[in-house]
Amino acid sequence: MPSGPLGNVRVADFTWQIAGPTCTRYLGLMGAEVLRVESNRRPDPYRQRTISHLINQNKKSITLNLSHPTAIELARQVACLSDVVIENFAPGVIERLGLGYDELRRENPDIIMVSSAGLGHTGPDFNQVAYGTLVQCFTGWSALQGYPDGGPEIGGIWTDPMVGMLEVFLVNAALNRRWEHGDGQYIDLSMAEATTMLLPEAVLEYGMNGRVQEPLGNQHESAAPHGNYPCLGEDQWVGIVVETDEQWRALCKTLGHSEWLTDPRFDTGLLRWRNREALDKLLAEVTAGYDAAGLAETLQRAGTPAAPSLSVGQLWNNPHLRERGFFHSFRDHDGTGYELPGAPWRFDGELEGEMATQPLRGEHNGYVFGELLGLSDAEIERLVEEQVVY
Amino acid sequence: MALDLYQGTNVLDLGQGISGPFCGKMFADLGARVVKVEPHSGDPARRIGPFPGGEPDPEASGIYLALNANKLGVTLDLESATGRELLLELAQGADLLIESFPPSYLPGIGLDFPAFQARNPRLVMTSVTPLGQTGAWSGFQANNLLLSDLSGHSREHPGPVDEPANQPPLQLAAHQGEFLAGLAAASASALALNRRRLHGKGCHVDVSGMEALALLSQTALAEFSLGMPPRTRQREGAGRQALLVLLPCRDGYVGISPRQQDQWERFVELMGSPAWAEDAKFATTDSRLANWGELEPLLAEWTRERDKEDVYRQAQSVRIPSFPLNTAADLFTSAQLAAREFFVEVDHPKTGRLRYPGFPARFASGKELELAPAPSLGGDNATVLGAYGPGLSNDEVAALRSQGVI
Incomplete structure (x- = not known):
């Protein structure tokens, strides 16, 4: 039996940068054979960066110089041997190369193709230059992100890896459809629309009430306390959330401040929310004497939702994640040992995936052009010399 | 024609709040028949809003309406033996069951995965929770703010600030953390349904919101793993990577x-x-x-x-x-979104016609997202418990209603 849920699936991966490679990393991890088509003529800038160790793992790599007609023919053959083609070139490029959906499905009628672009592949503005973080401005997301009264923030990169996860869903949905009904699929994905899809509150609020939502910072729409409070140590914080009277009672008792329970300013949920500034100030004075993780655990056990605000290092060493086996160890081609996170799911308690190191560029040229496409070693060598395989 | 990638798939959505229901929504939008199961008190998302005129109304919460469009709604009292039996009968005809209760809740009332599996070996059951089904913190509660904290996003996402002491780490805006957990649950569920093809039987899918979000900090995690110094929250001296x-x-x-x-x-x-x-x-x-x-x-x-x-x-x-x-106002006048017909208008008895965010993809098949309004509380009890599931008569449904089971 093939290993992993996608053990019988082959993916031709024409993606680069972040979103597409994030998707194909998961597909590879789940057992699909991912054939990443790269080019030394037009290298992926993210291949040089540290993140490549993660987003390009679990794949095979071939190199093709797509400015050469023979390379395009080889790429077409790889695509037609595949169940799924994924690409995120600028809109129109894949069609100009002769590798568009209409071209591929002539030979492979049930092929599944997912094309993602900043604003999608149709509409008056499809051709705008779109970087992931800037796309976040277009979507309505950046206008909501920030401290109250502090102005909006573009925020870190969110749309790209999120879209990678969405593509995992779409590819599996299309495979399900094909296995049930036999039909292929072309999916034109807009990264901007994917981000706006996750903001229904803001969209419906404007439709209902004509009101444009503003950044709330750490506040909740209707509950308090709700925020991050300072703790012992430099730049250490604990998040505390109270949405019910039970949680409030547990918080006051755990912190040894039962007198807050009889303070008329905090008597009901609504009063706590109205007087949240005073409440935040009182709470911050008390939390400052505690260790963030320790306090969060004590509060959770007492029934009040709380969590330490983890730094990346603390996340890395988090005992809960370690106990769940979230991180996996590897050795790279040069012998360096390191660990990377797996996936956010388990099937009956198991990841069921094989975590592999990222391939060297062109590492699988022999396998793909020789074994899969049937070229002889001499032919492959000639293609390398002619910089077709390059 | 409506989107049909999951036409013929039956989903039982016990998800409450945001993550679970968003997972169910992804299947509903692609044509699955999704039955949403709520307690008598209703899904907590009915209390989030936004509400027309700012007046709380459990039948008019914007986030509830968006997350549960295209679903049928039933109420079941899972604390009662009859309610639990009806749920098991509904699960007999389901491909996917989604739930987001604290990990000990369903096993505590006799509804663990083996109980469902005994009735339907092909069932995939997806549990999406803040911290997963196992591990020391698995029972902990976490909403959007705490998920942002637990995953490192509160520090990583806003980037450096001028005064770290007065600018605490910041949650992801607008429930993004909970939505992302739901998106990971949808991907995991879709994988598990395809996995069923190889194994012939379903499985229990454990999705952790903390892990889903931690993976969105993939750049920071990879850099830390490979020995690069972590970035500081202090803007001064942090440097800029690019003019943006x-x-x-x-x-x-x-x-x-x-x-x-x-x-x-x-x-x-x-x-x-x-x-x-x-x-x-x-x-x-x-x-x-x-x-x-x-x-x-x-x-x-x-x-x-x-x-x-x-x-x-x-x-x-x-x-x-x-x-x-x-802003949302600008999105409504965007020529790009209008040309792609991104927003879908839904007529709901409580709110009138409103535009909802649509599906972010277009299909060469020309099929498009169609949205039916979200169900009222228990609005489809008779249909679902009758023709679709256990085959109860109208009188039997009425009797269950008077007993408080539905």
Whole structure:
């Protein structure tokens, strides 16, 4: 039996940068054979960066110089041997190369193709230059992100890896459809629309009430306390959330401040929310004497939702994640040992995936052009010399 | 025609709040028949809002309506033996069951995965919780703020700030953390349904919101793993990686990134080649980043006189990456979203016609998202418990209602 849920699936991966490679990393991890088509003529800038160790793992790599007609023919053959083609070139490029959906499905009628672009592949503005973080401005997301009264923030990169996860869903949905009904699929994905899809509150609020939502910072729409409070140590914080009277009672008792329970300013949920500034100030004075993780655990056990605000290092060493086996160890081609996170799911308690190191560029040229496409070693060598395989 | 990738798939959605219901929504939008199961008190999302006129109404919560469109709604009292038996009978005909209770809840009332599996070995059961089914913290509660904290996003996402002591780590806005957990649950469920094809039977899928979000900090995690020093929250001295900024305009902000030398030169030309741009301080990509404190006000001087849409259009016309900082109001007038018919209008008895965010993809098949309004509390009890599931008669449904089971 093939290993992993996608053990019988082959993916031709024409993606680069972040979103597409994030998707194909998961597909590879789940057992699909991912054939990443790269080019030394037009290298992926993210291949040089540290993140490549993660987003390009679990794949095979071939190199093709797509400015050469023979390379395009080889790429077409790889695509037609595949169940799924994924690409995120600028809109129109894949069609100009002769590798568009209409071209591929002539030979492979049930092929599944997912094309993602900043604003999608149709509409008056499809051709705008779109970087992931800037796309976040277009979507309505950046206008909501920030401290109250502090102005909006573009925020870190969110749309790209999120879209990678969405593509995992779409590819599996299309495979399900094909296995049930036999039909292929072309999916034109807009990264901007994917981000706006996750903001229904803001969209419906404007439709209902004509009101444009503003950044709330750490506040909740209707509950308090709700925020991050300072703790012992430099730049250490604990998040505390109270949405019910039970949680409030547990918080006051755990912190040894039962007198807050009889303070008329905090008597009901609504009063706590109205007087949240005073409440935040009182709470911050008390939390400052505690260790963030320790306090969060004590509060959770007492029934009040709380969590330490983890730094990346603390996340890395988090005992809960370690106990769940979230991180996996590897050795790279040069012998360096390191660990990377797996996936956010388990099937009956198991990841069921094989975590592999990222391939060297062109590492699988022999396998793909020789074994899969049937070229002889001499032919492959000639293609390398002619910089077709390059 | 409606989207049909999951036509013929039956989903039982016990999810409450945001993550579970969003997972169910992804299947509902693609044509699955999704039955949403609520307690008598209703899904807590019915209390989140936004509400028309700001007046709380469990049948008119915007986030509830968006997350549960295209679903059928039943109420079941899982604390009663009859309610549990009805759920097991519904699960007999389901491909996927989604739930988001604390990990000990369902096993505590005799509804663990083996109980469902005994009735339906092909069932996939997806549990999406903040911290997963196992591990020391698995029983902990976490909403959007705490998920942002647990995954490192509260620190990583906003980037460096001027005064870390007065600017606490910041949650992901607008419930994004919970939505992302739901998206990971949808992907995991879709994988598990395909996995069923190989194994012949379903499985229990454990999805952790903390892990889903931690993976969105993949750059920071990979860099930390490979020994790069973590970034500080203090802006001063943190340095900038590329010229990517929000600049104030007459009517809001515009995001712009003239990061490459040629883009910068075209931007200077766009601004009418001001004298200050000749200064050696701003001559190279590196020097512009090094002197950012001086440069920003000069750029803002130019953008402040203009509308965000105009700056964006002018910049894009010379291939400089730029987008206006859109609000929901701007999205409703976006020609791009209108041409792609992104928003879908839904007529709901309590709210009238409203535009909802649609599906973010177009299909060569020409099939499009169709949205039916979200169910009222228990609105489909008779249909679902009758024809669809256990085959109860109208009288039997009425009897269950009077017993308080539904």
